[in-house]
Amino acid sequence: MESVLSVIVAKYNYWVYVVLMMIGFYAMIGKRNLVKKLIGMNIFQTAIILFFVSTGVKRGGGIPILDKYEVLEHGVRVASVDNPLPHVLMLTAIVVSVSVTGVALAILQRIHREYGTLEEDEILEKIGR
Protein backbone atom coordinates (compact mmCIF):
# COMPACT_ATOMS: atom_id res chain seq x y z
CA MET A 1 0.00 0.00 0.00
CA GLU A 2 2.73 2.41 0.98
CA SER A 3 4.75 1.56 -2.10
CA VAL A 4 1.74 2.31 -4.32
CA LEU A 5 1.28 5.60 -2.53
CA SER A 6 4.91 6.53 -2.97
CA VAL A 7 4.71 5.75 -6.68
CA ILE A 8 1.68 8.02 -6.98
CA VAL A 9 3.26 10.81 -4.97
CA ALA A 10 6.53 10.62 -6.86
CA LYS A 11 4.86 11.36 -10.19
CA TYR A 12 1.70 13.04 -8.98
CA ASN A 13 1.56 15.47 -11.90
CA TYR A 14 1.00 12.58 -14.33
CA TRP A 15 -1.71 11.10 -12.11
CA VAL A 16 -3.47 14.45 -11.98
CA TYR A 17 -3.40 14.66 -15.76
CA VAL A 18 -4.65 11.11 -16.18
CA VAL A 19 -7.55 11.65 -13.76
CA LEU A 20 -8.52 14.97 -15.33
CA MET A 21 -8.34 13.45 -18.79
CA MET A 22 -10.60 10.59 -17.78
CA ILE A 23 -13.12 13.03 -16.29
CA GLY A 24 -13.14 15.02 -19.52
CA PHE A 25 -13.36 11.88 -21.61
CA TYR A 26 -16.30 10.60 -19.58
CA ALA A 27 -18.11 13.91 -19.97
CA MET A 28 -17.58 13.87 -23.73
CA ILE A 29 -18.77 10.31 -24.18
CA GLY A 30 -21.27 9.85 -21.36
CA LYS A 31 -23.14 13.12 -20.96
CA ARG A 32 -26.25 13.72 -23.04
CA ASN A 33 -26.20 17.51 -22.77
CA LEU A 34 -24.19 19.12 -25.57
CA VAL A 35 -22.81 21.93 -23.38
CA LYS A 36 -21.59 19.38 -20.86
CA LYS A 37 -19.88 17.55 -23.72
CA LEU A 38 -18.16 20.77 -24.67
CA ILE A 39 -17.06 21.38 -21.08
CA GLY A 40 -15.73 17.84 -21.00
CA MET A 41 -13.73 18.62 -24.12
CA ASN A 42 -12.24 21.65 -22.40
CA ILE A 43 -11.29 19.60 -19.34
CA PHE A 44 -9.64 17.08 -21.63
CA GLN A 45 -7.62 19.78 -23.35
CA THR A 46 -6.69 21.40 -20.04
CA ALA A 47 -5.42 18.06 -18.77
CA ILE A 48 -3.06 17.83 -21.70
CA ILE A 49 -1.92 21.40 -21.17
CA LEU A 50 -1.15 20.59 -17.52
CA PHE A 51 0.75 17.50 -18.62
CA PHE A 52 2.90 19.46 -21.04
CA VAL A 53 3.58 22.32 -18.67
CA SER A 54 4.54 19.96 -15.85
CA THR A 55 7.17 18.32 -18.06
CA GLY A 56 9.04 21.60 -18.33
CA VAL A 57 9.25 22.26 -14.59
CA LYS A 58 12.45 21.62 -12.62
CA ARG A 59 12.97 21.44 -8.89
CA GLY A 60 14.39 24.81 -7.88
CA GLY A 61 13.94 26.18 -11.40
CA GLY A 62 12.86 29.76 -11.91
CA ILE A 63 11.23 31.61 -14.75
CA PRO A 64 13.29 31.44 -17.93
CA ILE A 65 14.09 35.15 -18.19
CA LEU A 66 17.82 35.75 -18.23
CA ASP A 67 20.03 38.71 -17.55
CA LYS A 68 21.98 39.33 -20.73
CA TYR A 69 25.21 40.47 -19.05
CA GLU A 70 25.18 37.65 -16.55
CA VAL A 71 24.71 35.12 -19.34
CA LEU A 72 27.58 36.67 -21.30
CA GLU A 73 29.81 36.38 -18.25
CA HIS A 74 28.84 33.02 -16.74
CA GLY A 75 26.74 31.31 -19.37
CA VAL A 76 23.30 29.83 -18.69
CA ARG A 77 22.90 27.62 -15.65
CA VAL A 78 20.37 25.27 -17.17
CA ALA A 79 19.30 23.74 -13.87
CA SER A 80 18.17 27.10 -12.52
CA VAL A 81 15.54 27.82 -15.15
CA ASP A 82 12.45 25.93 -16.27
CA ASN A 83 12.29 24.62 -19.80
CA PRO A 84 10.34 27.29 -21.68
CA LEU A 85 9.52 25.25 -24.77
CA PRO A 86 6.55 23.24 -23.39
CA HIS A 87 5.05 26.50 -22.13
CA VAL A 88 5.41 28.09 -25.54
CA LEU A 89 3.88 25.05 -27.21
CA MET A 90 0.95 25.18 -24.82
CA LEU A 91 0.41 28.84 -25.59
CA THR A 92 -0.30 27.72 -29.14
CA ALA A 93 -2.39 24.78 -27.96
CA ILE A 94 -4.46 27.12 -25.77
CA VAL A 95 -5.12 29.34 -28.77
CA VAL A 96 -6.19 26.29 -30.74
CA SER A 97 -8.49 25.05 -27.99
CA VAL A 98 -10.02 28.50 -27.56
CA SER A 99 -10.80 28.61 -31.29
CA VAL A 100 -12.29 25.13 -31.23
CA THR A 101 -14.42 26.14 -28.24
CA GLY A 102 -15.52 29.27 -30.07
CA VAL A 103 -16.53 27.33 -33.16
CA ALA A 104 -18.30 24.75 -31.01
CA LEU A 105 -20.23 27.43 -29.11
CA ALA A 106 -21.33 29.02 -32.38
CA ILE A 107 -22.50 25.62 -33.60
CA LEU A 108 -24.34 25.07 -30.31
CA GLN A 109 -26.10 28.38 -30.76
CA ARG A 110 -27.31 27.29 -34.19
CA ILE A 111 -28.42 23.93 -32.82
CA HIS A 112 -30.40 25.71 -30.13
CA ARG A 113 -31.98 28.04 -32.67
CA GLU A 114 -32.93 25.10 -34.87
CA TYR A 115 -34.20 22.63 -32.28
CA GLY A 116 -34.88 24.77 -29.23
CA THR A 117 -32.95 22.46 -26.94
CA LEU A 118 -29.43 21.26 -26.22
CA GLU A 119 -30.31 17.83 -24.85
CA GLU A 120 -29.13 15.21 -27.31
CA ASP A 121 -32.09 12.89 -26.67
CA GLU A 122 -34.65 15.59 -27.33
CA ILE A 123 -32.86 16.69 -30.51
CA LEU A 124 -32.73 13.15 -31.83
CA GLU A 125 -36.41 12.77 -30.98
CA LYS A 126 -37.21 15.91 -32.96
CA ILE A 127 -35.17 14.73 -35.92
CA GLY A 128 -36.84 11.33 -35.83
CA ARG A 129 -40.28 12.87 -35.99
Added chain:
Amino acid sequence: MSTTNLHMYALAAPLLTAFFVNIFGRRSARVVTTLVLGALSLAALTSLALLVRVLQSGAFSYTVGNWKPPYGIELYIDPMCALMLLLINLVALAAASAALKSTAQELPGRQHLFFTLYLILIAGLMGLSMSADAFNLYVLLEITSITSYGLIAMGRGRAVLSSFNYVIMGSIGACFYLLGVGYFYILTGSLNMADIASIIPGLQAGAALSTAFAFLMVGLLVKMAFFPLHGWLPNAYSHAPTGAGVMMAPLMTKVTVFLLIRLRFLMFPPEYEFFTRLEIRSLLVWAAAVAIVCASALALAQRDLRRMLTYILIAEVGYMVGGFWLANLQGMTGTMLHIVNDALMTLCLFLVAAAIVYRTGSLSFDSLQGLYRRMPVTMAAFTVGAFSMIGVPPTCGFFSKWYLILGGVEAGQWGYVAALVFSSLVNAVLFFRIIEIAYFRTGHGQEAPQLAEAPLMILKPLVLTAIALIAVGLGTGPLVSGIIRLSIPGGF
Protein backbone atom coordinates in the same frame (compact mmCIF):
# COMPACT_ATOMS: atom_id res chain seq x y z
CA MET B 1 10.43 33.88 -58.96
CA SER B 2 13.02 31.70 -57.41
CA THR B 3 12.39 27.98 -57.63
CA THR B 4 13.44 27.13 -54.09
CA ASN B 5 10.30 28.74 -52.74
CA LEU B 6 7.79 27.12 -55.10
CA HIS B 7 5.97 25.30 -52.31
CA MET B 8 5.60 28.53 -50.36
CA TYR B 9 3.90 30.17 -53.34
CA ALA B 10 1.56 27.20 -53.61
CA LEU B 11 0.79 27.56 -49.91
CA ALA B 12 0.42 31.33 -49.93
CA ALA B 13 -1.87 31.58 -52.96
CA PRO B 14 -5.01 30.10 -51.35
CA LEU B 15 -4.19 31.45 -47.90
CA LEU B 16 -3.90 35.08 -49.01
CA THR B 17 -6.77 34.79 -51.45
CA ALA B 18 -8.98 33.60 -48.60
CA PHE B 19 -8.80 37.07 -47.06
CA PHE B 20 -9.49 38.80 -50.37
CA VAL B 21 -12.46 36.52 -51.01
CA ASN B 22 -13.84 37.43 -47.61
CA ILE B 23 -13.35 41.17 -48.13
CA PHE B 24 -14.31 41.65 -51.78
CA GLY B 25 -16.48 38.57 -52.30
CA ARG B 26 -19.58 39.98 -50.65
CA ARG B 27 -19.98 42.45 -53.52
CA SER B 28 -20.57 39.92 -56.28
CA ALA B 29 -20.35 36.24 -57.03
CA ARG B 30 -18.20 36.95 -60.11
CA VAL B 31 -15.34 38.17 -57.93
CA VAL B 32 -15.50 35.01 -55.83
CA THR B 33 -15.35 32.82 -58.94
CA THR B 34 -12.37 34.67 -60.38
CA LEU B 35 -10.42 34.78 -57.14
CA VAL B 36 -11.02 31.17 -56.14
CA LEU B 37 -10.32 29.61 -59.52
CA GLY B 38 -7.33 31.93 -60.04
CA ALA B 39 -5.73 31.11 -56.70
CA LEU B 40 -6.27 27.39 -57.03
CA SER B 41 -4.98 27.28 -60.62
CA LEU B 42 -1.90 29.21 -59.53
CA ALA B 43 -1.36 26.79 -56.68
CA ALA B 44 -1.84 23.82 -59.01
CA LEU B 45 0.65 25.20 -61.53
CA THR B 46 3.28 25.93 -58.89
CA SER B 47 2.88 22.50 -57.35
CA LEU B 48 3.29 20.95 -60.80
CA ALA B 49 6.52 22.93 -61.21
CA LEU B 50 7.52 21.82 -57.72
CA LEU B 51 6.96 18.17 -58.62
CA VAL B 52 9.12 18.56 -61.72
CA ARG B 53 11.83 20.22 -59.66
CA VAL B 54 11.77 17.56 -56.95
CA LEU B 55 12.01 14.82 -59.55
CA GLN B 56 15.01 16.55 -61.12
CA SER B 57 17.00 17.52 -58.06
CA GLY B 58 15.68 15.23 -55.35
CA ALA B 59 13.99 15.78 -51.99
CA PHE B 60 14.82 18.95 -50.11
CA SER B 61 13.99 20.56 -46.81
CA TYR B 62 13.06 24.17 -46.21
CA THR B 63 13.57 26.05 -42.98
CA VAL B 64 10.83 28.50 -42.22
CA GLY B 65 12.18 31.89 -41.21
CA ASN B 66 15.78 30.66 -41.43
CA TRP B 67 15.76 29.03 -38.00
CA LYS B 68 17.92 25.94 -38.21
CA PRO B 69 15.96 22.63 -38.25
CA PRO B 70 16.09 21.23 -34.72
CA TYR B 71 14.85 24.55 -33.33
CA GLY B 72 12.86 26.06 -36.15
CA ILE B 73 10.03 24.62 -38.22
CA GLU B 74 11.14 22.47 -41.09
CA LEU B 75 9.23 21.63 -44.24
CA TYR B 76 10.42 18.49 -45.96
CA ILE B 77 9.41 17.82 -49.54
CA ASP B 78 10.07 14.46 -51.12
CA PRO B 79 8.58 13.21 -54.42
CA MET B 80 5.50 11.71 -52.77
CA CYS B 81 4.87 14.92 -50.85
CA ALA B 82 5.13 16.95 -54.07
CA LEU B 83 2.70 14.52 -55.67
CA MET B 84 0.32 15.00 -52.73
CA LEU B 85 0.52 18.78 -53.13
CA LEU B 86 -0.32 18.49 -56.81
CA LEU B 87 -3.16 16.07 -56.02
CA ILE B 88 -4.58 18.36 -53.33
CA ASN B 89 -4.56 21.34 -55.65
CA LEU B 90 -6.02 19.52 -58.64
CA VAL B 91 -8.80 17.98 -56.56
CA ALA B 92 -9.45 21.33 -54.89
CA LEU B 93 -9.63 23.05 -58.27
CA ALA B 94 -12.04 20.49 -59.71
CA ALA B 95 -14.16 20.51 -56.56
CA ALA B 96 -14.15 24.33 -56.42
CA SER B 97 -15.53 24.51 -59.93
CA ALA B 98 -18.45 22.31 -58.92
CA ALA B 99 -18.79 23.99 -55.53
CA LEU B 100 -19.17 27.41 -57.15
CA LYS B 101 -22.30 26.14 -58.88
CA SER B 102 -23.75 24.18 -56.01
CA THR B 103 -23.16 26.87 -53.38
CA ALA B 104 -24.81 29.43 -55.64
CA GLN B 105 -27.87 27.20 -55.40
CA GLU B 106 -27.59 26.10 -51.77
CA LEU B 107 -26.01 29.07 -49.99
CA PRO B 108 -26.97 32.17 -51.95
CA GLY B 109 -25.30 35.27 -50.54
CA ARG B 110 -22.96 33.30 -48.31
CA GLN B 111 -20.59 32.11 -51.03
CA HIS B 112 -17.73 34.33 -49.93
CA LEU B 113 -17.87 32.88 -46.41
CA PHE B 114 -17.91 29.35 -47.77
CA PHE B 115 -14.91 29.94 -49.99
CA THR B 116 -12.92 31.73 -47.30
CA LEU B 117 -13.06 28.56 -45.23
CA TYR B 118 -12.53 26.41 -48.32
CA LEU B 119 -9.28 28.13 -49.26
CA ILE B 120 -7.91 28.10 -45.72
CA LEU B 121 -8.69 24.39 -45.57
CA ILE B 122 -6.72 23.80 -48.78
CA ALA B 123 -3.76 25.76 -47.41
CA GLY B 124 -3.96 23.75 -44.19
CA LEU B 125 -3.96 20.46 -46.07
CA MET B 126 -0.92 21.53 -48.08
CA GLY B 127 0.87 22.56 -44.90
CA LEU B 128 0.03 19.19 -43.36
CA SER B 129 1.61 17.25 -46.18
CA MET B 130 4.78 19.37 -46.09
CA SER B 131 5.45 19.79 -42.40
CA ALA B 132 8.31 17.85 -40.83
CA ASP B 133 7.76 19.16 -37.33
CA ALA B 134 5.54 17.16 -35.01
CA PHE B 135 3.99 20.07 -33.16
CA ASN B 136 3.51 22.18 -36.25
CA LEU B 137 1.61 19.21 -37.63
CA TYR B 138 -0.78 19.38 -34.66
CA VAL B 139 -1.51 23.05 -35.29
CA LEU B 140 -2.15 22.45 -38.98
CA LEU B 141 -4.32 19.44 -38.14
CA GLU B 142 -6.48 21.73 -36.04
CA ILE B 143 -6.55 24.43 -38.72
CA THR B 144 -7.94 21.94 -41.22
CA SER B 145 -10.35 20.57 -38.62
CA ILE B 146 -11.70 23.95 -37.50
CA THR B 147 -12.32 25.05 -41.06
CA SER B 148 -14.06 21.80 -41.87
CA TYR B 149 -16.28 22.11 -38.77
CA GLY B 150 -17.35 25.48 -40.15
CA LEU B 151 -17.88 24.18 -43.67
CA ILE B 152 -20.01 21.28 -42.49
CA ALA B 153 -22.08 23.49 -40.18
CA MET B 154 -23.05 25.62 -43.20
CA GLY B 155 -25.23 22.79 -44.45
CA ARG B 156 -28.95 22.56 -43.78
CA GLY B 157 -30.96 20.43 -41.38
CA ARG B 158 -28.94 17.94 -39.39
CA ALA B 159 -25.63 19.40 -40.56
CA VAL B 160 -25.11 21.44 -37.38
CA LEU B 161 -25.56 18.41 -35.16
CA SER B 162 -23.20 16.34 -37.32
CA SER B 163 -20.72 19.18 -37.18
CA PHE B 164 -20.88 19.24 -33.38
CA ASN B 165 -20.26 15.50 -33.21
CA TYR B 166 -17.31 16.03 -35.51
CA VAL B 167 -15.99 18.77 -33.18
CA ILE B 168 -16.05 16.34 -30.25
CA MET B 169 -14.51 13.43 -32.15
CA GLY B 170 -11.99 15.62 -33.95
CA SER B 171 -10.86 17.16 -30.67
CA ILE B 172 -10.38 13.75 -29.11
CA GLY B 173 -8.24 12.75 -32.09
CA ALA B 174 -6.18 15.93 -32.00
CA CYS B 175 -5.70 15.68 -28.23
CA PHE B 176 -4.44 12.13 -28.50
CA TYR B 177 -2.05 13.23 -31.19
CA LEU B 178 -0.82 16.08 -28.98
CA LEU B 179 -0.35 13.66 -26.11
CA GLY B 180 1.80 11.49 -28.35
CA VAL B 181 3.87 14.52 -29.29
CA GLY B 182 4.29 15.23 -25.57
CA TYR B 183 5.65 11.75 -24.92
CA PHE B 184 8.07 12.14 -27.80
CA TYR B 185 9.19 15.47 -26.44
CA ILE B 186 9.83 13.98 -22.99
CA LEU B 187 11.80 11.11 -24.49
CA THR B 188 13.85 12.93 -27.09
CA GLY B 189 13.70 16.61 -26.20
CA SER B 190 12.96 17.41 -29.82
CA LEU B 191 9.98 18.07 -32.04
CA ASN B 192 11.70 17.88 -35.39
CA MET B 193 10.98 14.56 -37.10
CA ALA B 194 14.44 14.07 -38.60
CA ASP B 195 16.00 14.97 -35.26
CA ILE B 196 13.74 12.51 -33.43
CA ALA B 197 14.71 9.82 -35.96
CA SER B 198 18.38 10.39 -35.21
CA ILE B 199 17.83 10.21 -31.42
CA ILE B 200 15.54 7.16 -31.28
CA PRO B 201 18.15 4.43 -32.06
CA GLY B 202 20.13 5.43 -28.97
CA LEU B 203 17.16 5.32 -26.61
CA GLN B 204 16.57 2.45 -24.20
CA ALA B 205 12.84 3.10 -23.88
CA GLY B 206 10.90 0.55 -25.88
CA ALA B 207 7.62 0.69 -23.99
CA ALA B 208 7.50 4.48 -23.66
CA LEU B 209 8.27 4.97 -27.34
CA SER B 210 5.62 2.46 -28.36
CA THR B 211 3.13 4.25 -26.12
CA ALA B 212 4.01 7.54 -27.72
CA PHE B 213 3.55 6.11 -31.19
CA ALA B 214 0.32 4.41 -30.15
CA PHE B 215 -1.07 7.78 -29.05
CA LEU B 216 -0.09 9.36 -32.36
CA MET B 217 -1.65 6.43 -34.21
CA VAL B 218 -4.95 6.57 -32.33
CA GLY B 219 -5.13 10.32 -32.86
CA LEU B 220 -4.63 9.97 -36.59
CA LEU B 221 -6.92 6.96 -36.86
CA VAL B 222 -9.76 9.01 -35.35
CA LYS B 223 -9.03 11.82 -37.80
CA MET B 224 -8.95 9.46 -40.78
CA ALA B 225 -12.12 7.62 -39.65
CA PHE B 226 -10.66 4.14 -39.34
CA PHE B 227 -13.59 1.76 -38.85
CA PRO B 228 -14.48 1.61 -35.15
CA LEU B 229 -13.56 5.30 -34.81
CA HIS B 230 -15.50 6.40 -37.90
CA GLY B 231 -18.70 7.55 -36.17
CA TRP B 232 -18.40 11.19 -37.14
CA LEU B 233 -17.76 10.76 -40.84
CA PRO B 234 -20.95 9.54 -42.57
CA ASN B 235 -23.20 12.20 -41.07
CA ALA B 236 -20.65 14.97 -41.46
CA TYR B 237 -19.96 14.33 -45.13
CA SER B 238 -23.49 13.56 -46.20
CA HIS B 239 -25.08 16.56 -44.47
CA ALA B 240 -22.38 19.07 -45.41
CA PRO B 241 -23.10 21.46 -48.28
CA THR B 242 -22.55 19.52 -51.50
CA GLY B 243 -19.51 21.57 -52.48
CA ALA B 244 -17.83 20.97 -49.14
CA GLY B 245 -18.44 17.23 -49.35
CA VAL B 246 -16.98 17.07 -52.84
CA MET B 247 -13.70 18.55 -51.61
CA MET B 248 -13.43 17.03 -48.13
CA ALA B 249 -14.30 13.43 -48.95
CA PRO B 250 -11.39 12.95 -51.38
CA LEU B 251 -8.84 14.96 -49.42
CA MET B 252 -9.22 14.83 -45.64
CA THR B 253 -8.90 11.10 -45.04
CA LYS B 254 -6.24 10.66 -47.71
CA VAL B 255 -4.02 13.39 -46.34
CA THR B 256 -4.30 11.88 -42.85
CA VAL B 257 -3.26 8.48 -44.18
CA PHE B 258 -0.33 10.20 -45.86
CA LEU B 259 0.57 11.74 -42.49
CA LEU B 260 0.65 8.30 -40.92
CA ILE B 261 3.08 7.16 -43.63
CA ARG B 262 5.18 10.26 -43.17
CA LEU B 263 5.36 10.03 -39.39
CA ARG B 264 6.49 6.46 -39.67
CA PHE B 265 9.08 7.10 -42.39
CA LEU B 266 10.49 10.36 -41.05
CA MET B 267 10.43 9.64 -37.32
CA PHE B 268 11.51 6.02 -37.08
CA PRO B 269 14.39 4.03 -38.53
CA PRO B 270 12.99 1.30 -40.83
CA GLU B 271 14.09 -1.53 -38.56
CA TYR B 272 12.56 -0.05 -35.40
CA GLU B 273 11.39 -2.85 -33.14
CA PHE B 274 7.76 -1.76 -32.73
CA PHE B 275 7.18 -2.21 -36.44
CA THR B 276 9.09 -5.40 -36.98
CA ARG B 277 7.24 -7.28 -34.23
CA LEU B 278 4.98 -9.57 -36.19
CA GLU B 279 2.16 -9.67 -33.59
CA ILE B 280 1.64 -5.91 -33.58
CA ARG B 281 1.74 -5.66 -37.34
CA SER B 282 -0.63 -8.52 -37.94
CA LEU B 283 -2.97 -7.26 -35.22
CA LEU B 284 -3.28 -3.95 -37.06
CA VAL B 285 -3.68 -5.63 -40.43
CA TRP B 286 -6.44 -7.81 -38.97
CA ALA B 287 -8.08 -4.70 -37.55
CA ALA B 288 -7.96 -3.21 -41.04
CA ALA B 289 -9.48 -6.36 -42.51
CA VAL B 290 -12.34 -6.20 -39.99
CA ALA B 291 -12.76 -2.50 -40.79
CA ILE B 292 -13.00 -3.20 -44.52
CA VAL B 293 -15.58 -5.98 -44.07
CA CYS B 294 -17.73 -4.06 -41.56
CA ALA B 295 -17.70 -0.78 -43.51
CA SER B 296 -18.59 -2.62 -46.73
CA ALA B 297 -21.44 -4.38 -44.97
CA LEU B 298 -22.70 -1.04 -43.61
CA ALA B 299 -22.50 0.43 -47.12
CA LEU B 300 -24.87 -2.32 -48.26
CA ALA B 301 -27.51 -1.09 -45.83
CA GLN B 302 -27.67 2.49 -47.13
CA ARG B 303 -30.50 3.78 -49.27
CA ASP B 304 -28.88 7.07 -50.23
CA LEU B 305 -26.08 7.46 -52.78
CA ARG B 306 -23.93 9.86 -50.77
CA ARG B 307 -24.26 7.92 -47.51
CA MET B 308 -23.30 4.76 -49.37
CA LEU B 309 -20.23 6.52 -50.73
CA THR B 310 -19.19 7.66 -47.24
CA TYR B 311 -19.20 4.07 -45.99
CA ILE B 312 -17.19 2.97 -49.02
CA LEU B 313 -14.78 5.76 -48.10
CA ILE B 314 -14.38 4.25 -44.63
CA ALA B 315 -13.69 0.85 -46.18
CA GLU B 316 -11.03 2.45 -48.38
CA VAL B 317 -9.33 3.88 -45.27
CA GLY B 318 -9.14 0.29 -44.08
CA TYR B 319 -7.43 -0.69 -47.38
CA MET B 320 -4.78 1.93 -46.93
CA VAL B 321 -4.07 1.44 -43.23
CA GLY B 322 -3.91 -2.32 -43.69
CA GLY B 323 -1.70 -2.05 -46.75
CA PHE B 324 0.66 0.21 -44.87
CA TRP B 325 0.99 -2.14 -41.93
CA LEU B 326 1.81 -5.06 -44.21
CA ALA B 327 5.17 -3.29 -44.01
CA ASN B 328 6.59 -4.65 -47.24
CA LEU B 329 7.47 -2.85 -50.43
CA GLN B 330 4.40 -3.97 -52.37
CA GLY B 331 2.00 -3.05 -49.59
CA MET B 332 3.54 0.39 -49.08
CA THR B 333 3.54 1.06 -52.82
CA GLY B 334 -0.08 -0.03 -53.00
CA THR B 335 -1.02 2.24 -50.12
CA MET B 336 0.64 5.30 -51.64
CA LEU B 337 -0.81 4.58 -55.05
CA HIS B 338 -4.20 4.05 -53.48
CA ILE B 339 -4.02 7.46 -51.80
CA VAL B 340 -3.79 9.05 -55.25
CA ASN B 341 -6.31 6.74 -56.89
CA ASP B 342 -8.84 6.86 -54.10
CA ALA B 343 -8.75 10.64 -54.04
CA LEU B 344 -9.56 10.68 -57.77
CA MET B 345 -12.23 7.97 -57.55
CA THR B 346 -13.95 9.62 -54.59
CA LEU B 347 -13.77 12.97 -56.34
CA CYS B 348 -15.39 11.46 -59.43
CA LEU B 349 -18.23 9.82 -57.49
CA PHE B 350 -18.91 12.83 -55.26
CA LEU B 351 -18.95 15.09 -58.32
CA VAL B 352 -21.58 12.81 -59.81
CA ALA B 353 -23.53 13.11 -56.57
CA ALA B 354 -23.19 16.90 -56.76
CA ALA B 355 -24.43 16.92 -60.34
CA ILE B 356 -27.44 14.75 -59.48
CA VAL B 357 -28.28 16.86 -56.43
CA TYR B 358 -28.03 20.00 -58.53
CA ARG B 359 -30.64 18.68 -60.97
CA THR B 360 -32.93 16.50 -58.91
CA GLY B 361 -32.33 17.69 -55.34
CA SER B 362 -32.25 14.19 -53.92
CA LEU B 363 -29.88 11.25 -53.76
CA SER B 364 -32.11 8.49 -52.44
CA PHE B 365 -32.06 5.40 -54.63
CA ASP B 366 -35.66 5.90 -55.71
CA SER B 367 -34.91 9.29 -57.21
CA LEU B 368 -32.14 7.85 -59.37
CA GLN B 369 -34.58 6.09 -61.68
CA GLY B 370 -34.09 6.77 -65.37
CA LEU B 371 -31.06 8.96 -64.82
CA TYR B 372 -29.14 7.44 -67.74
CA ARG B 373 -31.62 8.98 -70.15
CA ARG B 374 -31.65 12.35 -68.47
CA MET B 375 -27.98 12.78 -67.61
CA PRO B 376 -26.04 10.50 -69.98
CA VAL B 377 -22.62 12.17 -69.58
CA THR B 378 -22.82 12.31 -65.79
CA MET B 379 -23.85 8.71 -65.55
CA ALA B 380 -21.13 7.61 -67.99
CA ALA B 381 -18.60 9.24 -65.67
CA PHE B 382 -20.32 7.53 -62.75
CA THR B 383 -19.86 4.18 -64.48
CA VAL B 384 -16.13 4.84 -64.91
CA GLY B 385 -15.84 5.84 -61.24
CA ALA B 386 -17.83 2.78 -60.18
CA PHE B 387 -15.63 0.44 -62.25
CA SER B 388 -12.58 2.03 -60.69
CA MET B 389 -13.95 1.51 -57.17
CA ILE B 390 -14.72 -2.11 -57.99
CA GLY B 391 -11.29 -2.53 -59.58
CA VAL B 392 -11.90 -3.24 -63.25
CA PRO B 393 -8.56 -3.30 -65.12
CA PRO B 394 -8.07 -0.24 -67.30
CA THR B 395 -9.12 2.10 -64.47
CA CYS B 396 -6.71 3.06 -61.74
CA GLY B 397 -8.55 1.33 -58.90
CA PHE B 398 -7.41 -2.04 -60.22
CA PHE B 399 -3.70 -1.31 -60.03
CA SER B 400 -3.53 -0.15 -56.43
CA LYS B 401 -5.67 -3.09 -55.35
CA TRP B 402 -3.31 -5.35 -57.28
CA TYR B 403 -0.31 -4.01 -55.35
CA LEU B 404 -2.20 -4.30 -52.06
CA ILE B 405 -3.17 -7.90 -52.75
CA LEU B 406 0.40 -8.74 -53.83
CA GLY B 407 1.65 -7.22 -50.57
CA GLY B 408 -0.92 -9.19 -48.59
CA VAL B 409 0.10 -12.45 -50.25
CA GLU B 410 3.79 -11.68 -49.70
CA ALA B 411 3.21 -10.99 -46.00
CA GLY B 412 0.97 -14.05 -45.69
CA GLN B 413 -1.95 -11.97 -44.42
CA TRP B 414 -4.74 -13.99 -45.98
CA GLY B 415 -7.45 -12.36 -43.90
CA TYR B 416 -6.57 -8.99 -45.39
CA VAL B 417 -6.53 -10.39 -48.93
CA ALA B 418 -9.92 -12.01 -48.36
CA ALA B 419 -11.28 -8.73 -46.98
CA LEU B 420 -10.07 -6.88 -50.08
CA VAL B 421 -11.73 -9.37 -52.39
CA PHE B 422 -14.91 -9.34 -50.32
CA SER B 423 -15.05 -5.57 -50.37
CA SER B 424 -14.54 -5.51 -54.15
CA LEU B 425 -17.45 -7.91 -54.55
CA VAL B 426 -19.63 -5.79 -52.27
CA ASN B 427 -18.67 -2.71 -54.28
CA ALA B 428 -19.68 -4.54 -57.45
CA VAL B 429 -23.06 -5.36 -55.93
CA LEU B 430 -23.55 -1.80 -54.71
CA PHE B 431 -22.64 -0.06 -57.93
CA PHE B 432 -24.43 -2.46 -60.23
CA ARG B 433 -27.54 -1.99 -58.10
CA ILE B 434 -27.35 1.74 -58.76
CA ILE B 435 -26.56 1.28 -62.43
CA GLU B 436 -29.53 -1.06 -62.68
CA ILE B 437 -31.85 1.44 -61.00
CA ALA B 438 -30.63 4.35 -63.05
CA TYR B 439 -30.57 2.53 -66.37
CA PHE B 440 -33.40 0.03 -66.48
CA ARG B 441 -36.02 1.40 -64.12
CA THR B 442 -37.87 4.31 -65.57
CA GLY B 443 -39.73 6.82 -63.48
CA HIS B 444 -43.39 6.37 -62.69
CA GLY B 445 -44.27 9.27 -65.00
CA GLN B 446 -44.79 7.92 -68.51
CA GLU B 447 -43.71 11.09 -70.32
CA ALA B 448 -40.49 11.01 -72.29
CA PRO B 449 -37.66 12.08 -69.96
CA GLN B 450 -36.12 15.31 -71.12
CA LEU B 451 -32.37 15.75 -71.19
CA ALA B 452 -31.27 17.67 -68.10
CA GLU B 453 -27.51 17.52 -67.90
CA ALA B 454 -25.65 19.23 -65.06
CA PRO B 455 -24.19 22.69 -65.78
CA LEU B 456 -20.78 22.82 -67.45
CA MET B 457 -19.07 24.05 -64.28
CA ILE B 458 -19.79 20.64 -62.74
CA LEU B 459 -19.68 18.59 -65.91
CA LYS B 460 -16.23 19.67 -67.09
CA PRO B 461 -14.28 18.66 -63.95
CA LEU B 462 -16.36 15.48 -63.80
CA VAL B 463 -15.45 14.39 -67.32
CA LEU B 464 -11.81 15.35 -66.77
CA THR B 465 -11.72 13.31 -63.55
CA ALA B 466 -13.26 10.31 -65.28
CA ILE B 467 -10.60 10.57 -67.99
CA ALA B 468 -7.93 10.97 -65.31
CA LEU B 469 -9.08 7.72 -63.68
CA ILE B 470 -8.21 5.82 -66.85
CA ALA B 471 -5.09 7.89 -67.59
CA VAL B 472 -3.67 7.35 -64.10
CA GLY B 473 -4.47 3.66 -64.43
CA LEU B 474 -2.54 3.44 -67.69
CA GLY B 475 0.31 5.51 -66.24
CA THR B 476 0.68 3.41 -63.11
CA GLY B 477 4.09 2.06 -64.12
CA PRO B 478 5.92 5.39 -64.41
CA LEU B 479 3.98 6.76 -61.41
CA VAL B 480 5.20 3.93 -59.19
CA SER B 481 8.78 3.69 -60.43
CA GLY B 482 9.25 7.43 -60.94
CA ILE B 483 7.65 8.95 -57.87
CA ILE B 484 6.35 6.55 -55.24
CA ARG B 485 9.32 4.17 -54.99
CA LEU B 486 11.63 7.18 -54.52
CA SER B 487 9.77 8.12 -51.35
CA ILE B 488 9.99 4.75 -49.62
CA PRO B 489 13.19 4.71 -47.59
CA GLY B 490 15.62 1.82 -47.96
CA GLY B 491 15.08 -1.15 -45.68
CA PHE B 492 11.65 -2.20 -46.91
